Amino acid sequence: xxxxxxxxxxxxxxxxxxxxxxxxxxxxxxxxxxxxxxxxxxxxxxxxxxxxxxxxxxxxxxxxxxxxxxxxxxxxxxxxxxxxxxxxxxxxxxxxxxxxxxxxxxxxxxxxxxxxxxxxxxxxxxxxxxxxxxxxxxxxxxxxxxxxxxxxxxxxxxxxxxxxxxxxxxxxxxxxxxxxxxxxxxxxxxxxxxxxxxxxxxxxxxxxxxxxxxxxxxxxxxxxxxxxxxxxxxxxxxxxxxxxxxxxxxxxxxxxxxxxxxxx
Numbered sequence: 001x002x003x004x005x006x007x008x009x010x011x012x013x014x015x016x017x018x019x020x021x022x023x024x025x026x027x028x029x030x031x032x033x034x035x036x037x038x039x040x041x042x043x044x045x046x047x048x049x050x051x052x053x054x055x056x057x058x059x060x061x062x063x064x065x066x067x068x069x070x071x072x073x074x075x076x077x078x079x080x081x082x083x084x085x086x087x088x089x090x091x092x093x094x095x096x097x098x099x100x101x102x103x104x105x106x107x108x109x110x111x112x113x114x115x116x117x118x119x120x121x122x123x124x125x126x127x128x129x130x131x132x133x134x135x136x137x138x139x140x141x142x143x144x145x146x147x148x149x150x151x152x153x154x155x156x157x158x159x160x161x162x163x164x165x166x167x168x169x170x171x172x173x174x175x176x177x178x179x180x181x182x183x184x185x186x187x188x189x190x191x192x193x194x195x196x197x198x199x200x201x202x203x204x205x206x207x208x209x210x211x212x213x214x215x216x217x218x219x220x221x222x223x224x225x226x227x228x229x230x231x232x233x234x235x236x237x238x239x240x241x242x243x244x245x246x247x248x249x250x251x252x253x254x255x256x257x258x259x260x261x262x263x264x
Contacts, residue, residue: 029242
């Protein structure tokens with residue numbers, strides 16, 4: 001299942017170890033790993049960004065995001081996290097867009113406890129068990145946000161509510177006269193604009209997912225081909241099984257996303 005995960009640990013050293021675990025699970029086929037970042041908050045409340053190699057960036061909550069991480073937040077991770085904040089918190093529909101990256105990071109940063117570090121990643125997980133077991137030594141807290149079951153459902157609910165409101169206001173507009181009619185017409189126009197923003201959000205989300213699944217699928221195919229070469233060990237067989245399951249699920253998901261893009 002596609003998710004945005006947040007692993008909270010005590011320090012940056014543990015966060016780097018968690019990032020290595022994610023890479024290992026990605027290699028073994030137990031999950032597919034997309035974009036990832038590390039965010040730390042010191043005891044004084046200052047928040048810092050690092051990539052998964054532990055390399056610092058110039059970004060703080062009072063400064064500009066470094067160019068090296070701009071691509072991450074312009075990609076699926078930033079878009080989906082921004083969509084989650086926008087849809088689940090009731091914020092503006094354009095929260096996910098590139099010109100709101102710092103706002104997205106500020107919201108995330110405020111949710112990090114002082115003195116803690118989090119690893120945020122976009123993943124496709126077959127099961128929660130491998131990651132949950134692997135991070136036990138770090139006394140980590142793992143949070144998961146389902147892209148389909150939470151982010152998309154939240155957006156769709158808002159669209160449905162707006163559709164109802166638009167229908168009701170359209171009927172009211174037909175029954176209203178004089179100066180009140182202009183007021184109702186203005187409100188109707190606002191609702192239509194908000195619905196268009198949410199529709200655009202859904203399209204961008206689906207497009208980002210489609211691109212990410214295409215990348216994941218290509219990697220799984222290459223990894224499967226690799227397991228066919230050379231001597232076969234028990235580890236290879238387990239990896240092949242995981243990768244085969246990933247391949248089946250991701251092919252089905254990519255077809256579903258492609259069909260959805262054609263409908264939107």
